[in-house]
Amino acid sequence: MKLTTIGIYLLCVALETCEHVLFKVSGKSPFWRWRALAGGILLYLCELGCWYWLLSYWPLGIALPLMGLNYVTVALAGSYFFSERLTLRRLLSIAMIISGITIICIRAGDLL
Numbered sequence: 001m002k003l004t005t006i007g008i009y010l011l012c013v014a015l016e017t018c019e020h021v022l023f024k025v026s027g028k029s030p031f032w033r034w035r036a037l038a039g040g041i042l043l044y045l046c047e048l049g050c051w052y053w054l055l056s057y058w059p060l061g062i063a064l065p066l067m068g069l070n071y072v073t074v075a076l077a078g079s080y081f082f083s084e085r086l087t088l089r090r091l092l093s094i095a096m097i098i099s100g101i102t103i104i105c106i107r108a109g110d111l112l
Contacts, residue, residue: 005057008050009066015047017073021081028082062108068097 022040026033054063072094078084086094 002057005054008054009058009063012047012050012054012067013069013073015043015050016067016070017077019043019047020070020074021077024078024082059108062104065104066101069101072097 019040022036022043026036026040029036058066075084075086075090075094079086
């Protein structure tokens with residue numbers, strides 16, 4: 001895996017996590033509704049550009065499953081920013097997602 005593509009991958013994950021947090025804020029707070037929504041849309045457009053760039057280097061069949069890390073980061077962000085509960089079932093699901101991502105990275109190491 002090249003360091004540049006790993007960086008772009010992590011940037012995609014971070015941007016998508018932030019956009020989901022902003023979309024949640026826009027739904028909860030009337031004061032921040034339009035500001036957060038606009039910020040979320042702007043981050044979505046940035047993430048879309050990063051995603052297209054990433055797809056020019058990684059096969060879709062590998063890149064898309066790796067974006068499953070967003071489920072982990074969004075769950076953790078929801079817990080941190082909105083006091084959403086991380087139940088045992090959710091924590092086990094997070095562990096399974098991380099295991100799957102690890103397996104993909106090990107098996108696809110030469111392709112990335």
